[in-house]
Amino acid sequence: MINDTTPCRMPAGKRLPEYLNPLRALAESQFMPFFQPLVTLRTGQLAGFEVLARWQHPLEGLISPGTFIPVAERDGWIGQLTRQILQKAFQAAAALPENLNLAINISPLQLRDLHLPEQIRALATDAGFAFSRIVVEITESALIDTLPSAVSIAVELKTLGCRLALDDFGTGYSSLSHLQALPFDKLKVDRSFVSSMTEKRESRKIVSAVIGLGQSLGLRTVAEGIETHEQAEMMLWLGCDFGQGYFYGRPVPARDLAACVSAKREKLQIAQGSAWKKISGSNFHVPPTQRLAQLQAVYDGAPVGLAFLDQNMRYMNLNQKLADMNGATIEDHLGSPVAEMIPELFATIEPHIRRALDGETLADLRLTYPSRGKLVRCPTIQ
Numbered sequence: 370m371i372n373d374t375t376p377c378r379m380p381a382g383k384r385l386p387e388y389l390n391p392l393r394a395l396a397e398s399q400f401m402p403f404f405q406p407l408v409t410l411r412t413g414q415l416a417g418f419e420v421l422a423r424w425q426h427p428l429e430g431l432i433s434p435g436t437f438i439p440v441a442e443r444d445g446w447i448g449q450l451t452r453q454i455l456q457k458a459f460q461a462a463a464a465l466p467e468n469l470n471l472a473i474n475i476s477p478l479q480l481r482d483l484h485l486p487e488q489i490r491a492l493a494t495d496a497g498f499a500f501s502r503i504v505v506e507i508t509e510s511a512l513i514d515t516l517p518s519a520v521s522i523a524v525e526l527k528t529l530g531c532r533l534a535l536d537d538f539g540t541g542y543s544s545l546s547h548l549q550a551l552p553f554d555k556l557k558v559d560r561s562f563v564s565s566m567t568e569k570r571e572s573r574k575i576v577s578a579v580i581g582l583g584q585s586l587g588l589r590t591v592a593e594g595i596e597t598h599e600q601a602e603m604m605l606w607l608g609c610d611f612g613q614g615y616f617y618g619r620p621v622p623a624r625d626l627a628a629c630v631s632a633k634r635e636k637l638q639i640a641q642g643s644a645w646k647k648i649s650g651s652n653f654h655v656p657p658t659q660r661l662a663q664l665q666a667v668y669d670g671a672p673v674g675l676a677f678l679d680q681n682m683r684y685m686n687l688n689q690k691l692a693d694m695n696g697a698t699i700e701d702h703l704g705s706p707v708a709e710m711i712p713e714l715f716a717t718i719e720p721h722i723r724r725a726l727d728g729e730t731l732a733d734l735r736l737t738y739p740s741r742g743k744l745v746r747c748p749t750i751q
């Protein structure tokens with residue numbers, strides 16, 4: 370059945386059984402894209418989809434990529450497979466609202482193929498799908514460090530306007546060297562860490578470190594494999610930008626895209642006594658950028674408004690008092706630029722924040738919310 374979203378699995382990397390004939394499947398166009406929603410964690414709204422390959426076999430039903438991708442890579446038909454998937458994916462996605470992006474998967478081996486950017490360009494152009502809406506996901510692999518062609522392919526894709534994401538971050542060896550090998554825009558935290566983070570302290574440490582790393586490098590972060598409300602909450606709390614997983618939706622075929630787009634999505638409510646509070650209470654040794662979660666408990670009781678901003682002047686954390694002063698919820702603030710949350714005050718406060726970001730400590734600054742005539746005293750910005 371085409372709408373069976375749980376495809377059958379066979380041992381990966383093995384030779385395909387006789388009755389699975391990939392060349393025939395390519396000729397008969399049996400490979401098709403499925404689409405899994407990606408959401409903006411802060412708002413809960415749809416940000417786009419990841420394209421995931423499926424083999425719709427006439428007798429065997431839906432076959433998962435774990436079965437055929439390694440064989441396609443080994444036997445040299447990964448390029449043809451990608452073309453078939455992308456052609457269908459761009460066609461199906463052309464009708465989606467323009468704010469929705471499409472993340473596509475490229476095997477590290479394909480970074481040897483200098484024609485790849487031109488193929489992606491031609492397929493997207495034929496479908497009328499804008500390059501700026503394409504995110505190319507590259508799985509973390511030793512290959513990308515050593516292939517000279519990888520850099521020129523990556524630069525060409527970026528010149529077209531596509532963005533690059535490093536997939537499965539944390540699973541390969543020497544992750545940090547991969548990060549600087551190509552001009553990545555996004556970092557995807559591997560599912561294995563996300564799934565175990567509510568139980569395993571080590572996984573939480575890794576996830577928070579990866580998000581902190583992404584933030585400090587100016588990369589957007591994506592958490593994959595979010596299955597529960599608690600995991601979503603924790604990722605939002607740690608400052609992750611985007612989420613993906615069964616909690617937000619399973620991969621669907623093209624014909625279900627419209628229903629998926631119009632499905633009602635709600636902003637995540639952070640419950641009292643929820644995941645992050647457990648983290649704060651535990652002996653959770655997080656890096657400095659994530660220590661905010663622990664400080665929250667202390668600062669929530671303070672009689673002043675407090676916020677922590679990142680280098681891009683986005684709220685990484687704040688207390689309830691400041692949220693009330695700004696007239697919005699804590700969730701509204703997280704990840705939002707200061708300019709968006711207090712537009713009437715931003716022009717006045719920006720130079721002071723910049724000085725603070727440069728390392729200066731500013732004391733006893735007095736500002737007034739113009740629209741409300743309310744005095745804001747900023748005793749310390751540092």
Ligand code: C2E
Nearest residue numbers: 421422433434435438454474475476594595596613614615
């Ligand atoms: P990936 O790129 O890491 O894709 C995410 C995988 O996690 C997908 O598996 C997706 O169905 C699964 N997933 C998403 N959310 C959850 C969740 O909440 N829980 C669980 N348990 N799983 C979740 P899928 O579709 O079987 O794909 C497996 C891998 O195959 C992909 O991993 C990707 O590396 C590769 N792949 C898929 N399509 C393509 C393609 O068109 N080209 C290439 N080169 N590789 C592909």
Ligand code: CA
Nearest residue numbers: 419474506536
């Ligand atoms: Ca991927």
Ligand code: CA
Nearest residue numbers: 536537557593
């Ligand atoms: Ca992944």
